[in-house]
Amino acid sequence: MREDVVIRTVCRAMIPFIQLFALYVILHGSSSAGGGFQGGVIFASAFILYVIAFGIMEVRRRMHEKVVVALSSLGLYIYAGIGILCILFGAGFLGYSAIPLPVSAAETRGLMMEFVEIGIGLTVMAVMTSIFMDISVKEGGED
Amino acid sequence: MIEDLFPLLLTRYNYYMAVIIMMIGLYAMIAKSNLVKKIIGLNIFQTAIFLFYISIADVRGGTAPILIEGSNALYVNPVPHVLILTAIVVSVSTTAVALSLVIRIHREYRTVEEEDLMRMEGGSG
Amino acid sequence: MKKWALLAVIFVGGLLLWAEGGVPAFGDPSAPAYNYVAERYVREAYNETATINIVTAILADYRGYDTLGETTVIFTAGVAVLLLIRREGRL
Numbered sequence: 001m002r003e004d005v006v007i008r009t010v011c012r013a014m015i016p017f018i019q020l021f022a023l024y025v026i027l028h029g030s031s032s033a034g035g036g037f038q039g040g041v042i043f044a045s046a047f048i049l050y051v052i053a054f055g056i057m058e059v060r061r062r063m064h065e066k067v068v069v070a071l072s073s074l075g076l077y078i079y080a081g082i083g084i085l086c087i088l089f090g091a092g093f094l095g096y097s098a099i100p101l102p103v104s105a106a107e108t109r110g111l112m113m114e115f116v117e118i119g120i121g122l123t124v125m126a127v128m129t130s131i132f133m134d135i136s137v138k139e140g141g142e143d
Numbered sequence: 144m145i146e147d148l149f150p151l152l153l154t155r156y157n158y159y160m161a162v163i164i165m166m167i168g169l170y171a172m173i174a175k176s177n178l179v180k181k182i183i184g185l186n187i188f189q190t191a192i193f194l195f196y197i198s199i200a201d202v203r204g205g206t207a208p209i210l211i212e213g214s215n216a217l218y219v220n221p222v223p224h225v226l227i228l229t230a231i232v233v234s235v236s237t238t239a240v241a242l243s244l245v246i247r248i249h250r251e252y253r254t255v256e257e258e259d260l261m262r263m264e265g266g267s268g
Numbered sequence: 269m270k271k272w273a274l275l276a277v278i279f280v281g282g283l284l285l286w287a288e289g290g291v292p293a294f295g296d297p298s299a300p301a302y303n304y305v306a307e308r309y310v311r312e313a314y315n316e317t318a319t320i321n322i323v324t325a326i327l328a329d330y331r332g333y334d335t336l337g338e339t340t341v342i343f344t345a346g347v348a349v350l351l352l353i354r355r356e357g358r359l
Contacts, residue, residue: 030319033209035327037232069350076343079336094332110318113328116335120328123339124232127346131239134349135246154293159285166281174273202302203295208322210314217297220306221322225331228323229338236345243352
């Protein structure tokens, strides 16, 4: 990697804010514009910026590809798990209002949607990062 | 005839623009020999479809479908927005799979030109 | 080849441009796309899900099954890319 102090410093300052903004977009999906898909892509863009500034090896050292693939399936497990939880409580698949929480049925649905959004965000973030890591490998097996 | 055409153009310009973008993407998909350019054409095509759907959703004077408390605002149609929100992410996924297939083809044949690939396989290009 | 491609594209595009005369005007409130389904979502979304963003309410609740499928598609695409171009012994 080139030693470019401007790019490295700016990225080091920018990445936490990008990640914070991504979490904001995921968690405010129900009260403003946003949601799991958008926030996940913003979160993945923080990783891509990190790769551009510090090189792929640094990212691999901090976040192994096995972890990325596990996270992508974890998001899907959260989503499908909430659906199956609703079956266990006697409703149909993804019928959120059956889950007994000490709030009204409408608020239960709103709350479960937040968890579903987190699952979507995890999957989208991990898949985008994984695709970028795979495609950014150079020819000849070297990184 | 021409005075009929003019209000059509003025009230449906978004749809006409979507069709023109779609034609550009379709031409790139059919006529270009480079596989990466074909994928870029596919992406342009998809963008045209997104523009078409979002145009369908619009209601004159409507605002974004996020409820404003205590007001009787007119909201645009939220259903096409939902469809396109998922379609955009799926288009990114299909592009990724297509690009990785191109990478594999390049590893095997050292070229991404369709005509060269046809010649290597002995087909009629 | 290029000539035939241009001809085909102009043919398809011409058909679509001709058909655009039949679609409702841009921003028409009485368009058939804005039917009772969308109206019901806008009317009832807050009462039923306590969510003010109607797009999120439809995405994660009313059409949650569809979104589960889309998430599966993304996951499958990630796994497909992984299987296609990751070198052996790296996972």
